[in-house]
Amino acid sequence: MLSDAATVASTRTHSARSILPGFGLSLGFTLAYLGLIVLVPLSAAFLKTAGMSWHDFTAAVASPRVIAAYRLSFGASLAAGFVNMVFGLVVAWVLVRYSFPGKRIVDALVDLPFALPTAVAGIALTSLYASNGWVGRWLAPLGFRVAFTWTGVFVALTFIGLPFVVRTVQPVLQELEPEIEEAASTLGANRRQTVIRILLPELMPSLLTGFALAFARALGEYGSVVFISGNMPMKTEIVPLLIITKLEQYDYRGATAIAVVMLVSSFVLLLLINLLQKWSRRFHAI
Amino acid sequence: MAPASVAPFPTRRPRAVLPRAARDPAWARWALTAVALAFLAFFLVLPLVVVFAEAFSKGLGFFLATVREPDALAAIRLTLLTVAIVVPANVVFGVAAAWAIAKFRFRGKSLLTTLIDLPFAVSPVISGLVYVLVFGAQGWFGPWLIAHNIRIIFAVPGIVLATTFVTFPFVARELIPLMQAQGTDEEYSAVTLGASGWQIFWRVTLPNIRWGLFYGVILCNARAMGEFGAVSVVSGHIRGETNTMPLHVEILYNEYNIAGAFAVASLLALLALATLVAKSVIEWRQTGTP
Numbered sequence: 001m002l003s004d005a006a007t008v009a010s011t012r013t014h015s016a017r018s019i020l021p022g023f024g025l026s027l028g029f030t031l032a033y034l035g036l037i038v039l040v041p042l043s044a045a046f047l048k049t050a051g052m053s054w055h056d057f058t059a060a061v062a063s064p065r066v067i068a069a070y071r072l073s074f075g076a077s078l079a080a081g082f083v084n085m086v087f088g089l090v091v092a093w094v095l096v097r098y099s100f101p102g103k104r105i106v107d108a109l110v111d112l113p114f115a116l117p118t119a120v121a122g123i124a125l126t127s128l129y130a131s132n133g134w135v136g137r138w139l140a141p142l143g144f145r146v147a148f149t150w151t152g153v154f155v156a157l158t159f160i161g162l163p164f165v166v167r168t169v170q171p172v173l174q175e176l177e178p179e180i181e182e183a184a185s186t187l188g189a190n191r192r193q194t195v196i197r198i199l200l201p202e203l204m205p206s207l208l209t210g211f212a213l214a215f216a217r218a219l220g221e222y223g224s225v226v227f228i229s230g231n232m233p234m235k236t237e238i239v240p241l242l243i244i245t246k247l248e249q250y251d252y253r254g255a256t257a258i259a260v261v262m263l264v265s266s267f268v269l270l271l272l273i274n275l276l277q278k279w280s281r282r283f284h285a286i
Numbered sequence: 287m288a289p290a291s292v293a294p295f296p297t298r299r300p301r302a303v304l305p306r307a308a309r310d311p312a313w314a315r316w317a318l319t320a321v322a323l324a325f326l327a328f329f330l331v332l333p334l335v336v337v338f339a340e341a342f343s344k345g346l347g348f349f350l351a352t353v354r355e356p357d358a359l360a361a362i363r364l365t366l367l368t369v370a371i372v373v374p375a376n377v378v379f380g381v382a383a384a385w386a387i388a389k390f391r392f393r394g395k396s397l398l399t400t401l402i403d404l405p406f407a408v409s410p411v412i413s414g415l416v417y418v419l420v421f422g423a424q425g426w427f428g429p430w431l432i433a434h435n436i437r438i439i440f441a442v443p444g445i446v447l448a449t450t451f452v453t454f455p456f457v458a459r460e461l462i463p464l465m466q467a468q469g470t471d472e473e474y475s476a477v478t479l480g481a482s483g484w485q486i487f488w489r490v491t492l493p494n495i496r497w498g499l500f501y502g503v504i505l506c507n508a509r510a511m512g513e514f515g516a517v518s519v520v521s522g523h524i525r526g527e528t529n530t531m532p533l534h535v536e537i538l539y540n541e542y543n544i545a546g547a548f549a550v551a552s553l554l555a556l557l558a559l560a561t562l563v564a565k566s567v568i569e570w571r572q573t574g575t576p
Contacts, residue, residue, distance in 0.1 A: 020389050020473055021483035027386040030398070033379045037450055038404055041416035044426065048419055087325045094322040097304075098315055106323070108566040112330050114505070115558035115565075117512025118410075119532040120551040123539050124333035127340055127548075134336060159329050178308035185307030194307070220409025222515035223532070227539065240411040244519060247415065252424055259412045266407040274400065 045263060048256045060257035065233055066242060072153060073239040077218035080157035085211045088165025089203070095166070096173040110166050113159055118223025125156055126227040148230030153238060156224040161214030168210035169203055172280075176202060205280030209273060216269045220262065337555045340548035352538075352549040360526040361534035361550070364442070365511050368530065372449045372510045373503060380457025380502060385491075388465035389473065399462065405454040413451045414519025417444055440522030445530065448516040453506045460502035461495055468494055501568050508561040512554055 049057065060066070095107050113121065129136045129146035136147060146152050176199070184194040222240040229236040237245075239262055246255035310318070342349055352358060383402060387395055405413065419425050421438040431438060438444045472494070476486045492499075514532040521528045529537065531554055539547035 019477050020470065020486070022385060022487075023390045023392075026382040027390070027392070030379065030383040030386050033382075034398075034401060037447070037454060038401070041420050041451065042404070042408070044419040045412070045416050087322070090318055091322040091326065094319050097308075097310070098319055100319055104566070106326060108562050109326065109330055111562055111565065112334065112558065115508045115512075115561040116334075117514060117532050117551075117554045117558070119514040119535050120337060120512070120554050120558075121333060123535065123544075123547055123551060124337045124340075127544070128332060128336050134332065159333065162329055178305050181308040182305040191310065216407060220407075220412070222409065222411050222518075240409050240515065243409075243411050243415060247418065247519065252419070252422075255415060256419065259409075259415055262409055263412060266409070270400075270403070270407040 042263070045256050045259050048253065049260045052253055052257060056253070057257050060254040061261050065237070066239075066258060068234045069237050069239045069242045072150065072236065073219055076150065076153045076157050076238075077215050079154050080161050080218050081211045081215040083158050084161045084165050084214045085207055088162070088210060088214075089169055089207060092166045092169040092173055096170060110163050113162050118160070118221065119227075121159055121224040122156065122227035125152075125159060125224065129155060129228065147228050148232075149236065152228040152230070153225055153236060156228050157218040157221060160221050160224050161218050164214040164217065165207065165210030168206045168213065172203060172206040205276060209276045209280060212269060212273045212276060216266060216273070219269075220266065334555060334559075337548055337552050340545060341552035343548075344545040348545060349549045349552075352543075352546040353553065357526045357529065358534060358550055361529045361531045362553075364445070364529065365531045367442070368446055368449050369507055369510045371446050372453060373506050375450060376453055376457050376506055377499070377503060379454075380461050381499070383458045384461035384465045384495075385487075387462050388468075389470055402458050402462075403455050405451055408451075410452055410513065410515030411519055414448045414516040417447050417451070417520055421447075439520050440524070441528060444520035445517050445528065448520045449510050449513050452513050452516045453509045456506035456509065457499065457502035460498050460505070464495055464498040465491070497568050497571060501565065504561050504564045508558060511557055 052060070091110065095103065095110075126133075126147055128134050129139075129152060131137065131140045131145065131147070133147070136145075139146060144151075146155060180198060180202075181194050184198045185191075189197070220240060222238075222244075225238055226241055229238060229241070231237055231241055239258065243255045243258050243262075246252075246258070353362075383398075386392075387399060418439055420427060421431060421444065422428055423432065423439070425439075438447070472490050473486050476490045481489070512532055513530075514536070517530055518533060518536075521530065521533055523529060523533060523537070525537065531550060535547050535551045535554070538550065
């Protein structure tokens with residue numbers, strides 16, 4: 001601590017510590033608020049689970065019904081994240097590189113899934129894709145059901161994750177120098193080669209970050225999914241719903257054990273996203 | 287939320303300057319634009335349109351009757367009350383956190399920044415669950431709370447706490463990068479000229495961050511009004527008492543009152559549209575384009 005203070009003492013920033021007031025107050029308040037609102041309640045989940053025996057824990061988090069829910073949640077989230085990665089790239093590309101009437105409105109609309117309450121999205125999507133809905137009635141004669149099936153869960157998760165890839169790729173694309181593409185072209189690359197060998201590698205870190213963010217959001221999503229999924233155990237029951245079901249049956253331990261599994265998965269994802277962002281920053285420093 | 291925030295984008299390159307090699311052939315431009323617009327129309331516009339179409343499917347009279355019904359009004363009041371507590375609390379926290387992180391140097395700063403983002407990585411359902419574990423009847427403080435006749439879970443305080451958790455990072459994460467980018471030079475000058483701490487904050491820092499702050503507030507507000515999963519766990523769903531607007535939508539929907547559910551939902555959809563408009567206006571101010 002002393003040596004650390006000595007090293008910063010010479011820098012200009014350290015003098016800021018003494019000149020500007022309010023360090024103790026602001027940091028103290030920040031830590032207290034963070035602790036009370038976030039850290040203490042989250043630790044309750046881990047402590048509750050720590051009180052369980054290993055046998056009870058595995059029984060709670062690995063029963064067939066729970067495994068089916070993991071498969072649905074992880075599978076549909078991965079699929080939705082992948083679709084968003086592909087279409088998000090196209091949307092970002094079109095918004096940055098082309099111009100068309102109403103572009104500004106389209107750009108603003110991309111954030112709708114962030115702004116629209118999830119329950120509203122949930123009932124809207126259900127009404128669209130039910131067998132008598134605007135979209136569902138065209139799919140039903142083809143024998144294709146969306147609402148109350150795996151596909152319904154996938155549609156809701158695609159909606160909820162839509163802005164992530166667009167909003168992570170867009171700024172990178174905006175800063176990309178078109179001169180790079182010009183250089184590739186003068187060196188004899190055709191447009192397809194330029195896109196695949198020059199542009200895509202450059203965009204890859206932000207694409208993966210967007211994918212991971214969309215995936216993480218989809219894993220925990222509840223409101224937009226419960227209406228369209230039909231909630232049949234073993235078939236269309238997502239993990240967050242299973243947690244609520246256990247709570248309603250007063251099975252607090254079972255609910256918390258599953259929650260801890262999901263929390264650990266989310267934290268691993270968060271770590272991965274941070275690493276990806278570091279990687280993408282280094283990528284752009286070159 | 288998207289990492290692209292109010293941090294000003296580099297000025298947009300005029301289209302004509304794009305070199306020929308960076309331009310796509312016309313067929314590719316048309317095809318990609320068509321694919322992008324079709325995707326967005328299908329996933330964004332259609333759900334939005336269906337909300338309003340269903341809301342007015344039984345006429346204006348039914349719509350007005352639904353949103354003026356006592357339970358609906360109680361839900362609207364509770365949602366507004368929650369927002370009135372949660373947003374100011376998270377604003378004070380966001381400003382304090384950004385002041386400490388952006389203006390000073392200390393150990394563990396990047397860990398603190400990561401921890402502030404933590405609630406975004408937590409499922410809303412789990413955000414509600416952890417408060418049940420702390421304040422619920424079987425929770426840490428459950429017996430004490432029951433002995434003193436204080437209700438937190440299945441009551442308004444629980445709804446406020448869960449909503450605070452879910453919207454926790456919004457203001458802070460808008461302000462931290464903004465204040466970091468602005469540096470400390472102006473505050474130094476103010477100190478040199480003899481300003482006190484609060485004078486510096488109100489006269490120098492706050493005017494500089496007001497748009498970023500406003501941006502954080504509207505995002506926080508939108509999420510707080512619309513939060514469903516976390517509130518659903520802690521609310522207890524008592525009509526007219528612990529029902530927020532999104533929960534009221536769910537109740538009406540589960541009673542097969544579809545037009546009624548969409549009537550209340552359309553109010554929330556309007557809020558979402560207002561949020562998008564406000565957000566765009568701030569972004570256009572920041573980038574300098576009209």
